[in-house]
Amino acid sequence: MINIDELKFDEKGLIPAIVVDADTKKVLTLAYMNKESLKISIEKELTCFYSRSRQELWLKGETSGNYQHIVSITADCDKDALTVLVDKDGPACHKGTDSCFNDIVFKSDKRSAFSMEGLYALLEGRKKDMPEGSYTSYLFEKGIDKILKKIGEESTEVIIAGKANDKSETIYEIADLAYHVIVMMVEMGISVDDIKKELASRHIIDHKVKQEKMTGDDKK
Numbered sequence: 001m002i003n004i005d006e007l008k009f010d011e012k013g014l015i016p017a018i019v020v021d022a023d024t025k026k027v028l029t030l031a032y033m034n035k036e037s038l039k040i041s042i043e044k045e046l047t048c049f050y051s052r053s054r055q056e057l058w059l060k061g062e063t064s065g066n067y068q069h070i071v072s073i074t075a076d077c078d079k080d081a082l083t084v085l086v087d088k089d090g091p092a093c094h095k096g097t098d099s100c101f102n103d104i105v106f107k108s109d110k111r112s113a114f115s116m117e118g119l120y121a122l123l124e125g126r127k128k129d130m131p132e133g134s135y136t137s138y139l140f141e142k143g144i145d146k147i148l149k150k151i152g153e154e155s156t157e158v159i160i161a162g163k164a165n166d167k168s169e170t171i172y173e174i175a176d177l178a179y180h181v182i183v184m185m186v187e188m189g190i191s192v193d194d195i196k197k198e199l200a201s202r203h204i205i206d207h208k209v210k211q212e213k214m215t216g217d218d219k220k
């Protein structure tokens with residue numbers, strides 16, 4: 001890790017900080033820090049910025065309750081800009097929106113970014129609108145038993161492809177399985193965030209177990 005003194009603050013003593021949601025990787029806001037606010041941020045593990053308009057420090061969430069809990073702070077290659085990965089308690093924007101970046105300037109018709117959240121939202125739309133001729137609509141119409149049966153079938157296909165050591169086929173079957181699992185999640189009201197939180201909690205537990213095992217091995 002680098003020292004704060006290695007960072008390059010501008011002539012006003014400021015450095016831009018790009019705040020990013022640790023879960024979704026969505027850019028939340030662009031703010032500025034000086035050396036003092038950065039030290040406070042690290043000490044409290046909460047984002048603290050320098051307001052250029054008010055010319056004072058402000059701890060994000062101090063009045064709104066929308067605190068941003070810092071996961072990590074990373075400097076760019078020139079050490080003159082920061083990305084701050086956070087778990088947020090509420091909207092990042094003072095207008096009450098999830099992110100300050102909402103107004104699209106350009107969007108390509110040829111390219112689109114895929115995400116599990118985007119697929120989940122699409123399947124939620126299928127369940128709500130139930131468009132005729134849609135396979136997803138068919139699954140929702142048949143209900144949980146049909147969905148679970150398909151998950152069982154796709155799980156078997158993954159095992160067969162994996163056992164054959166066929167990478168491309170295994171990828172194809174895992175994608176099929178993932179799709180049907182997300183259909184089940186929508187049917188049961190389980191969000192992608194619910195799964196991420198569960199996996200995150202297991203990562204922490206696993207890390208602690210590894211530490212305890214290492215400590216025990218040292219004693220031996």
